[in-house]
Each structure stands twice: as C-alpha cells, then as structure tokens.
Amino acid sequence: METERSRPGGGRRAAALAGACALLLLAMLGGCSRPDPEAALRDAFAELQATIERRDPAAMQQHLADDFIGNDGLDRDGARRLAALLVLRHRDLAVDTGPLRLELGEGHAVVRFTALLRGGSGGLLPDAARVYQVETGWRLEQGRWRLASARWTPVVD
Structure with missing residues (x-):
C-alpha cells in the first residue's frame, strides 16, 4: 500500500503542510493577544x-x-x-x-x-x-x- 511518505517528495509535502499549519495557528493566537x-x-x-x-x-x-x-x-x-x-x-x-x-x-x-x-x-x-x-x-x-x-x-x- 502506497502512503504519502512512500511517494517521492511526500515526506517533504507533509512536513511543509505541518509547518504551514503551525504558522497559521501561531498567527491566530497572536491575533488574540492584547494590544500593546x-x-x-x-x-x-x-x-x-x-x-x-x-x-x-x-x-x-x-x-x-x-x-x-x-x-x-x-x-x-x-x-x-x-x-x-x-x-x-x-x-x-x-x-x-x-x-x-x-x-x-x-x-x-x-x-x-x-x-x-x-x-x-x-x-x-x-x-x-x-x-x-x-x-x-x-x-x-x-x-x-x-x-x-x-x-x-x-x-x-
């Protein structure tokens, strides 16, 4: 059975997607902080x-x-x-x-x-x-x- 990681470049795409999700989460949390x-x-x-x-x-x-x-x-x-x-x-x-x-x-x-x-x-x-x-x-x-x-x-x- 072929998985995302077993495809060529699949591991990099999954890591990039995880990184983008983490950045989006940080941006959303930053938007909830109190203003200076x-x-x-x-x-x-x-x-x-x-x-x-x-x-x-x-x-x-x-x-x-x-x-x-x-x-x-x-x-x-x-x-x-x-x-x-x-x-x-x-x-x-x-x-x-x-x-x-x-x-x-x-x-x-x-x-x-x-x-x-x-x-x-x-x-x-x-x-x-x-x-x-x-x-x-x-x-x-x-x-x-x-x-x-x-x-x-x-x-x-």
Whole structure:
C-alpha cells in the first residue's frame, strides 16, 4: 500500500503542510493577544482628537473617565459643554499636537505634548489660534484607555 511518505517528495509535502499549519495557528493566537498598551493609548488619543475635529462633543465625552478633572475644576460634563461652545463658535476646528511624551505605568499613563488649537469660520486663515502646553492623565478601564485628567497652560498669554 502506497502512503504519502512512500511517494517521492511526500515526506517533504507533509512536513511543509505541518509547518504551514503551525504558522497559521501561531498567527491566530497572536491575533488574540492584547494590544500593546502604548499603541492602544496612542490610538485612544488619536480617536479623542478626531472627535474634536469632527465637532462631536458627545463622542468626545465618551473618551473621558466619569471622574474626569480639568483646569479650574472642569468636570466631564463641563468638558462636553466647553467643546459644544467651541463647535458653536467655530465652523472649523483643528488640534495639531507636537510629539507625544508618554510615561506608562500599570493601568495608568501620563501624556505630555504641545497643542495648537485652531478655530475658524471656514476662511483661508483661522479666526483664532492658541498654543498650549498640555499634561494629561489616562487610566485603563475595562481594557480601554480613558482620559482622567487634563491640565493646559497657554504658551503665550
């Protein structure tokens, strides 16, 4: 009786098939692993920035921790109202950030950056622009990074 191994090259085909199955299994297991905390934090940061630029205060608020605190005691609802005010005031909104400086801890992180906040009525030049030094605190809640605190200081008053 002729088997796969007894045919010329059959042993190599079986070994190649076993190797391909092992690689496929490893790839599937790798896909199930948790994302890199830094990459996940950078993604959460980018999503938050995108909600601001989409002019969506309610979506922005979903990225904030329930106990969010900002400058002068600004809470989560106050942050949403501030974002809504900016949306009403400016037809175009943009946030440009400098390089993010991350400090990751177990379940928490600090992200520092410089931000240029621009708002306008849709013309060629922005009606308003301001540069800030920003320090944010993030907390990992149920596998998702949430903004827990933010402190911003104008670079030039």
